[in-house]
Amino acid sequence: GAVVSQHPSWVICKSGTSVKIECRSLDFQATTMFWYRQFPKQSLMLMATSNEGSKATYEQGVEKDKFLINHASLTLSTLTVTSAHPEDSSFYICSARGGDYGYEQYFGPGTRLTVT
Amino acid sequence: DAKTTQPTSMDCAEGRAANLPCNHSTISGNEYVYWYRQIHSQGPQYIIHGLKNNETNEMASLIITEDRKSSTLILPHATLRDTAVYYCIVRVDSYGQNFVFGPGTRLSVLP
Numbered sequence: 001g002a003v004v005s006q007h008p009s010w011v012i013c014k015s016g017t018s019v020k021i022e023c024r025s026l027d028f029q030a031t032t033m034f035w036y037r038q039f040p041k042q043s044l045m046l047m048a049t050s051n052e053g054s055k056a057t058y059e060q061g062v063e064k065d066k067f068l069i070n071h072a073s074l075t076l077s078t079l080t081v082t083s084a085h086p087e088d089s090s091f092y093i094c095s096a097r098g099g100d101y102g103y104e105q106y107f108g109p110g111t112r113l114t115v116t
Numbered sequence: 117d118a119k120t121t122q123p124t125s126m127d128c129a130e131g132r133a134a135n136l137p138c139n140h141s142t143i144s145g146n147e148y149v150y151w152y153r154q155i156h157s158q159g160p161q162y163i164i165h166g167l168k169n170n171e172t173n174e175m176a177s178l179i180i181t182e183d184r185k186s187s188t189l190i191l192p193h194a195t196l197r198d199t200a201v202y203y204c205i206v207r208v209d210s211y212g213q214n215f216v217f218g219p220g221t222r223l224s225v226l227p
Binding site: 004006032034036042043044045046049091093095097102103104105106107108109110112 | 152154157158159160161162203209210211213214215216217218219220
């Protein structure tokens with residue numbers, strides 16, 4: 001199957017700062033990428049969907065000005081958490097779809113964000 | 117997407133088969149049944165998917181009832197590394213669809 005990576009795998013930042021998380025499709029061109037958030041002992045919740053070269057579509061209740069998503073190339077999407085607060089501490093997971101893999105979605109390993 | 121219901125948790129003895137049920141009584145004719153699992157602090161891992169017929173791969177088998185209202189994921193010889201949360205998801209295979217995760221089943225494989 002396809003490989004999706006995320007960087008960093010974990011990050012600690014201070015309240016009020018911004019942090020960027022990268023999601024890369026390593027062996028295919030991802031026309032669509034998805035960003036999920038997962039709080040402890042809860043399931044994954046979709047935050048937004050991004051198509052290469054287009055603005056992201058955010059799920060209801062997700063602040064687009066706080067969670068900036070850029071999908072500028074077919075292999076890279078970034079999620080920037082702006083002015084992070086402790087309640088933004090979570091596990092952020094991306095997934096990607098495209099290329100020869102059609103409708104299949106492949107998930108990254110996740111990034112654990114801790115805001116102090 | 118159709119909703120699915122799964123048991124909250126299950127235990128299985130190491131080396132035995134783990135049978136994880138999933139109910140999807142409102143599934144549509146063009147919706148596939150997907151299974152993913154998530155080991156602690158990792159991203160979801162694809163296991164298997166199917167439409168109508170039973171499917172088998174190197175990880176597991178998927179048994180779908182004839183009326184498609186339920187399915188069972190079978191891990192034939194569970195190991196400690198199979199301890200994870202298992203998600204059953206039904207989804208139409210189209211570009212407009214993503215995966216909607218429910219709470220899943222927490223499988224504990226016991227030594």
